[in-house]
Amino acid sequence: MEETVVKAIQDFYPDDFAWCYGCGRLNEDGHHLRTGWQGENTVTIYTPEKKYMGIPGFIYGGMIASIIDCHGTGSAALALHRKNGHEIGDGTELPRFVTASLNVDFLKPTPQDVPLKAIGTIEEIHPKRWKIHTEVYANDTLCARGEVVAVVMPSTFLK
C-alpha cells in the first residue's frame, strides 16, 4: 500500500495562496505537492508524472528542486503554526512563507515511477526565518539533499 500524507498544510491555505504550480491545490496543471507532519519531521510524498524526466527513466533536476522548495515553505508554515499553539485544520489562520534561498545537492539519479519521499528537519533561525533540511528518497535510496531558508511572507508581498 502506498504511503500518503493524510493531513497536509496545502489543503488549508487560503484560496489566494493555493495557485502554486508546485503545491497549489487550485492549480489544475501543477504537482499538488502535499506536506504534513510525521512525528517531529515533515514529509511530502509524490510520484512525478512521466513527462518530468531529465533523461528517460530519471526525474529532471527542476522537479527535485520544486519538491524541496515547496516542501520547505510548507514545513516552515507547519512549524510556526504549531509553535503558535495551533494545528492545521483547527480554523485558525495559517502563516505563509516564501523562499529566500534554496540549495540542492543531487546525490544520485532519481528514478521515475516510484514515490519520492521528502523528509524535512526544521530549524528556527529567527521567529520569521526558518531553515528546512530535506532528504529526498526514492524507496530506500537517498537521491538528493536540500536546504531551504523560508521567511514569513511580507504583508507587502503582493503589492
Add this chain to the structure above:
Amino acid sequence: MEETVVKAIQDFYPDDFAWCYGCGRLNEDGHHLRTGWQGENTVTIYTPEKKYMGIPGFIYGGMIASIIDCHGTGSAALALHRKNGHEIGDGTELPRFVTASLNVDFLKPTPQDVPLKAIGTIEEIHPKRWKIHTEVYANDTLCARGEVVAVVMPSTFLK
C-alpha cells in the same frame, strides 16, 4: 522585438539526451529552454506559461530553479566544447553535463508575462567540473541569482 537565442546547445544534443522537461527539444510538454553564447557569457531567455505561477502574477520557485539548472548544464557544455576547440553545430560530439549542486537566492518576486533572461558567467574548477554563476532578470530587474556545479556526465550514468 523580443530577444532570442539564435544558436542553442540544446538544439544539438543527441536525441537520447533531448528529453529533459526543462531543456529537451523532444519533450512535448516541457519548457524547451535554450542556451547560447552572448560574448563571453551564456544566456537563456524564456517566458514561462501562465500555469507556472507561485501566486497569481508571479513565477513559482521551481521554475526559476529549473531555468538556473538547465542554463547551468547547457553553459558548462558550451564552455567545455569551446575549450576543446569546437563550436556548436560544427558536427563534433557535444559534452553532456549533469548537475551536482544547485543554489538559488530569490531576491525579488519574479513577474509573469515578461521574458526572463538568465545570464551565466562560467568558471572552470576542474576539467570535468564547472561552476556557472547565473543572474535571472525580468526586464531590468534582477530577480534571482544562482550557482550550479555541473560535472561531465559519467559514461556509467545510464547503466
